[in-house]
Amino acid sequence: MKNIARIICMGLTLFWATAGLAADTIKIGFNIPMTGDIPKVGESSKLAAEMLKEEINAHGGLDVGGKKYQLEFIYEDNEAKAESAVTTALKLIEKDEVLAIIGPNSSKQAVPAGQVCDDNQTVMVSPWSTNPDTTLDRPWVFRAAFLDPFQGPVAVNFAVKTFKAETAAVLYDLSNDYSKGLAEIFKAEFEKKMGPGTVLAFESHGTKDQDFSAQLTKIIATKPDFIFVPDNYNQVALIVKQARQLGYKGEFMGSDAWGSAELMTLCGDDCKGLHFSTHYAAAGATGPTKEFIDRYNAKYGYIPDDVAALTWDATRIVLQGIQNTGKLTGKLRRDRKAVRDGMTEITSFAGITGDMKFDEQGDPVKCAVVVQISQTGAFEFKESVCP
Amino acid sequence: MLATIIQNLINALQWGSFYALIALGYTLVYGVLTLINFAHGDIFMVGAYIAFFVATFCLATIGLPGWAALIVTIPLTMILTSMVGVAIERIAYRPLRRKGAHRLYVVITALMCGLILEHGNLALLGASRKAFPSLINEQVFTVGGVTFTNLKIAVIASAILVFVLLQWIVTKTRVGMAMRAIAYDKFAVPLMGIPMDNIIVATFILGSSMAGLAGILFAMSYPILEPYMGALIGWKAFIAAVVGGIGDIRGAFLGGFLLGAVEILVVAFFPSTLRDLIAFTVLLVILAFRPTGLFGIAKTTKI
Numbered sequence: 001m002k003n004i005a006r007i008i009c010m011g012l013t014l015f016w017a018t019a020g021l022a023a024d025t026i027k028i029g030f031n032i033p034m035t036g037d038i039p040k041v042g043e044s045s046k047l048a049a050e051m052l053k054e055e056i057n058a059h060g061g062l063d064v065g066g067k068k069y070q071l072e073f074i075y076e077d078n079e080a081k082a083e084s085a086v087t088t089a090l091k092l093i094e095k096d097e098v099l100a101i102i103g104p105n106s107s108k109q110a111v112p113a114g115q116v117c118d119d120n121q122t123v124m125v126s127p128w129s130t131n132p133d134t135t136l137d138r139p140w141v142f143r144a145a146f147l148d149p150f151q152g153p154v155a156v157n158f159a160v161k162t163f164k165a166e167t168a169a170v171l172y173d174l175s176n177d178y179s180k181g182l183a184e185i186f187k188a189e190f191e192k193k194m195g196p197g198t199v200l201a202f203e204s205h206g207t208k209d210q211d212f213s214a215q216l217t218k219i220i221a222t223k224p225d226f227i228f229v230p231d232n233y234n235q236v237a238l239i240v241k242q243a244r245q246l247g248y249k250g251e252f253m254g255s256d257a258w259g260s261a262e263l264m265t266l267c268g269d270d271c272k273g274l275h276f277s278t279h280y281a282a283a284g285a286t287g288p289t290k291e292f293i294d295r296y297n298a299k300y301g302y303i304p305d306d307v308a309a310l311t312w313d314a315t316r317i318v319l320q321g322i323q324n325t326g327k328l329t330g331k332l333r334r335d336r337k338a339v340r341d342g343m344t345e346i347t348s349f350a351g352i353t354g355d356m357k358f359d360e361q362g363d364p365v366k367c368a369v370v371v372q373i374s375q376t377g378a379f380e381f382k383e384s385v386c387p
Numbered sequence: 388m389l390a391t392i393i394q395n396l397i398n399a400l401q402w403g404s405f406y407a408l409i410a411l412g413y414t415l416v417y418g419v420l421t422l423i424n425f426a427h428g429d430i431f432m433v434g435a436y437i438a439f440f441v442a443t444f445c446l447a448t449i450g451l452p453g454w455a456a457l458i459v460t461i462p463l464t465m466i467l468t469s470m471v472g473v474a475i476e477r478i479a480y481r482p483l484r485r486k487g488a489h490r491l492y493v494v495i496t497a498l499m500c501g502l503i504l505e506h507g508n509l510a511l512l513g514a515s516r517k518a519f520p521s522l523i524n525e526q527v528f529t530v531g532g533v534t535f536t537n538l539k540i541a542v543i544a545s546a547i548l549v550f551v552l553l554q555w556i557v558t559k560t561r562v563g564m565a566m567r568a569i570a571y572d573k574f575a576v577p578l579m580g581i582p583m584d585n586i587i588v589a590t591f592i593l594g595s596s597m598a599g600l601a602g603i604l605f606a607m608s609y610p611i612l613e614p615y616m617g618a619l620i621g622w623k624a625f626i627a628a629v630v631g632g633i634g635d636i637r638g639a640f641l642g643g644f645l646l647g648a649v650e651i652l653v654v655a656f657f658p659s660t661l662r663d664l665i666a667f668t669v670l671l672v673i674l675a676f677r678p679t680g681l682f683g684i685a686k687t688t689k690i
Contacts, residue, residue, distance in 0.1 A: 037613075039514035174660055203659045208619045210609040213398035214654035221391055234516055238609055246394075247527055247534035266518045266611055 025070045026062060026322060028315070029092030031103035031113060031124075036080030037207065038232055040262040041105050044308040045127065046075050047300050049102070052315050062319055065327040071319075074098060078109055085109030089116040089124070097332055100125070100318045100339055105307060106232075106257075107131030107178035114141040123339050125318050127310035130256065131181045135362045140340055142362035144314040144351065145279060148178075151255060152185035154277045154368045154385045155228060156193060159253045162275070162382075165225035167198050168253075171215055171239060172230055174204035182230040182255055200224045209235075216243050226251035233260040237267035244270050251275075261305040264377035274373050279306040280353045281371045281381035289352040303378070306353070313351035320346055390532030395655045396648075401539045401608070403647020404546035407640050408601035409624035410631065411553060412594030414639035417628070418570050419590045420484075422493050426475055426500035428621010430595050433504055434468040434602025435612050439517050441467075446520055457522040464603050465596040472595025473588055475500050481584070501621070508614040519610035542604045549597060550640045557636055562589050570634065630670050632680030641681060646670070 030049060034042035053071045061068040074096050078085040085104045092098045093116075100123040104110045110129035117124035118138040126134055126143045130151055135141045159165045168190050172183035187199045200222035203215040219227060220243070229239055229252055236258050243252075254276030263271060282293055282303045292312060296304040322328070324342030328335050348357045349364075356364035367386040371379040409431050416424040441463050445456035479496050525536050557563035565586045569576050577583050605620075606612060623646060631642025646666070653665045674680070 035509060035514035039516075043515070203654075205659065206663070208615075210605075210611075210616070210620075211398075211402050213402065214395065214651040215659050217391065217394050217398060218655060218659075234611060234613075237518075237611055241610070245525065245527060245534075245536050245539075247529050262515065266516060268518070268521075 024061075024068070025072045026064075026328070027072045027074060027096060027098045028318065029096055029098035029101045030073060030075045031078050031085055031088045031092060031101055031109070032075060032105060033080035033109070034075070034077040036078075037234060038080050038106065038260070040233075040260045040305075041080075041128070041307050042077065044261065044305050045103065045105060045311040048296065048304065048308040048311040049073050049075075049315055051296060051299060052312055056319075062322065064323055064325065067327075069328070078104055078113075080106065080109065082109050082112045085113040086116050089113040090120070093117070093120045093122050098122070099322065099332075099335060102127065102311065102314050102318065105129065105311075106176070107134055107181070108176050110134045110143075111177050114138050117141060121333070121340075122336050123318065123321065123343055125314045125343075127314035128256075128307050129178070131177050132363075133177070133181075137361075139362070142317070142343055142358070144310045144317060144353070144356075144364060145256070146366050146368055147363055148182045148185050150387060151277055151368055152182060152189045154370065155186060155253050155255065156189045157385070158275065158277065158370045158383060159226055159228070159251075160193065163226050163251045163253075165251075166194055167200050167222075167224045168194075168226055168228055169201040169203070169219040169222060169224035170199060170228045170230075171203050171205065171212065171219060173207055173232070173235065175207045176232070178257065179230050179232075180204075183228070186228050186230065205235075210238060212239050212242050213246065216246050216248070219243075220246055220248045224250070226253055228253045228255075230255040230257065232257045233263040234266060236263065237271070240267060240270045240274070253277075256306060259306040259371075259379065261302055264373070271373050272375055272377070275370055275382065276373075277368050277370050277385075278379070279368070280309050281369050281379055283371075283374070283378045283380045288350075292352045309353050313349075313353050316351070317343070317346065317349055320349065391655070393533045395651055397533065397535050397539060397543075399648040399651040400543045400644065401647075402651055403644035404542045405601055405605055405620065405643075406624045406627045406646050407546050407643025408549060408597050408604075409621060410628040410639035410643040411549065411636065412598050413625050413628040414631070414633050414636060415553075415566075415590050415594040418634040418636075419566050419587060420480075420569075421490060421634075422480065423497065423625070423633075424594070425494065425497040425621075425625070426504060427594065427598060428617040428619075428624065429501040429504040430468060430472050430475070430617070431598040431602050431605070431621060432508070432612075432614065432617030433471050434464060434595075434599035435519075435606040435616065436508065436512075436517070436602075437467045437471075437599065438464040438603040438606050439519055439612055442520055442522060446522075453522040453524070460522070461600065461603060465599040468599025468602065469592040469596040472591045472598070476588065476591045481587075501618075505614050505618065512614070514614070517612040519606040519612060521610065522607060538607060542608060545600065545604060546640075546643075549600065550636070553593065553597075553636055556593070562586065566590060626667075626670060630673055630680055632677075632683030635680075635682040638680055638682035645681075 032042040032045045053073050061070045076088045078088045104113050105128035107129040110126040111133045114134045118140045124141045130145050130148045170183050173179035201219040252274045256278045258276040259278040321339050321343035324345045325338040354366045356366040367384050370383045372382050374380045412427045441460045445451045445459050479500050483493050525538050565581050627642035627646040628639045631638030649666045649669050653662050
């Protein structure tokens with residue numbers, strides 16, 4: 001009996017001790033795809049965030065108004081599904097009581113999850129989402145990536161200049177907000193520049209599709225100068241391979257969803273030499289960007305992709321917002337409001353994916369780069385385009 | 388124009404081959420047991436993964452050249468995949484059959500088996516995709532504006548070969564005769580001294596090894612593997628089997644190619660956004676006129 005009492009006593013002490021510590025921690029939730037269609041995206045986000053957390057906690061924690069807070073990151077899997085992203089956001093807000101949320105990454109999940117965070121008055125920062133609807137008229141939602149209305153013209157101008165293209169074809173994922181939105185922006189922009197009807201084919205497919213031969217046959221029959229494929233990296237690998245099998249030898253132009261570290265393991269030789277627009281180029285980086293890449297590479301054994309870099313930036317933006325509050329009260333609703341106000345105070349930010357300024361929608365104004373996939377599979381810098 | 392049509396037909400034949408190969412497995416099991424084996428799509432997925440491991444092992448550990456690895460991979464994958472199919476029959480379906488459970492419960496069990504295979508794979512191997520190694524050198528041929536690869540031709544040829552083989556087994560051999568007998572009257576069959584369980588196991592071996600073969604060919608044609616790859620194609624192959632007339636081998640074969648052709652040709656001549664809408668409307672119309680499928684025979688249940 002005595003022993004039991006002692007154990008309970010110890011347990012209680014331990015409980016109070018941790019509860020006491022908990023007051024000095026800041027909880028941030030991550031709504032990321034660790035399984036589903038794009039698991040590598042979730043993994044990159046998580047690894048980058050872990051690296052940042054370890055660095056800050058090793059230095060005693062985050063300094064908010066003279067008081068040090070330990071960081072606690074909670075990673076939740078949204079399975080790369082829109083409906084799961086919504087429930088994940090709600091869980092982080094209500095059950096885990098996080099101060100702010102990073103993610104979801106894809107627009108497909110970020111657009112619906114943004115609504116939930118805005119309704120529940122919790123700051124959300126999407127690292128990777130480029131669809132304008134994610135932050136549109138949502139004062140609580142921010143992002144670290146540029147927008148598709150900016151990315152579309154970058155792709156158009158680059159292709160026209162580099163491929164000397166006069167005609168184009170598009171193949172996109174119908175059930176993905178990101179892919180569909182960007183495909184439409186691209187088409188409008190290309191036809192504005194080159195004249196109506198210059199987008200010879202505008203074809204779609206489903207997210208789970210593996211055979212694209214019918215769409216590609218149709219596209220190739222129109223003989224476009226290049227094919228624009230704003231698709232996730234897993235589908236890009238299949239699309240490029242099948243186009244080559246159907247005898248297509250021309251150019252492809254891709255978008256930022258190509259830029260995963262896993263693209264080259266899935267696609268292999270077929271993707272070498274192709275171009276896509278993205279957030280940063282790992283090959284040839286300098287300054288803090290290079291420092292980040294080297295540390296990530298040393299820790300995890302591969303070059304970080306754009307999602308990793310953007311998650312690093314997004315998390316640092318949130319931490320900056322938290323520091324701007326000057327003081328945390330420990331009352332969740334008031335603190336969340338303070339963090340939002342702190343976020344709006346950030347007018348410019350020096351990120352590793354480039355310097356950014358924030359507009360009134362919470363969107364960064366920053367540069368895009370076009371990279372070429374080299375013969376060794378590295379993403380090499382070709383051109384930088386600034387607004 | 389002619390070249391485009393032939394090109395689309397080749398595409399349709401290749402894509403239909405996968406539906407046909409998987410649909411054959413559905414129809415065999417249904418024909419013998421009147422059981423819709425909803426785990427079949429996931430057995431196909433397991434087949435593709437087994438092929439991946441066997442092929443990687445042959446290439447990397449033993450160091451065989453690609454063609455030799457392929458020769459080893461095909462029979463080994465078919466054997467291992469049929470073992471998975473038989474294991475599911477032994478663990479999940481046979482106990483229910485012994486207890487005389489209603490067919491509905493067996494179908495639900497099959498659905499659960501499929502989910503267990505998917506999520507077991509997810510838990511075991513993680514969510515990241517596997518890139519299937521290239522075993523043969525794919526050559527692109529262009530004849531008069533029509534482009535095809537040696538792999539495409541091989542896929543179509545194997546599907547036809549498998550169909551001929553199965554048709555022969557079912558109509559000409561003793562095992563096939565026993566299978567048809569069980570389908571005809573499963574109460575009289577044991578009385579005639581036919582070992583029913585053995586025949587059912589043989590059915591699962593045949594069906595699952597076809598799924599395994601489909602898995603290899605699929606992985607070679609679309610070399611990205613993920614745990615959920617069997618779900619959608621499995622459902623669609625089931626639809627193909629139903630449209631062909633489930634329980635009939637010719638029906639499954641034709642249904643598979645029909646669905647492949649409809650999907651490809653809809654994209655070829657209509658906007659691709661309407662693909663599934665038009666494709667499944669066509670199938671619905673076929674079923675409206677022939678509710679038992681193209682080759683199906685209406686059966687009445689005896690009480």
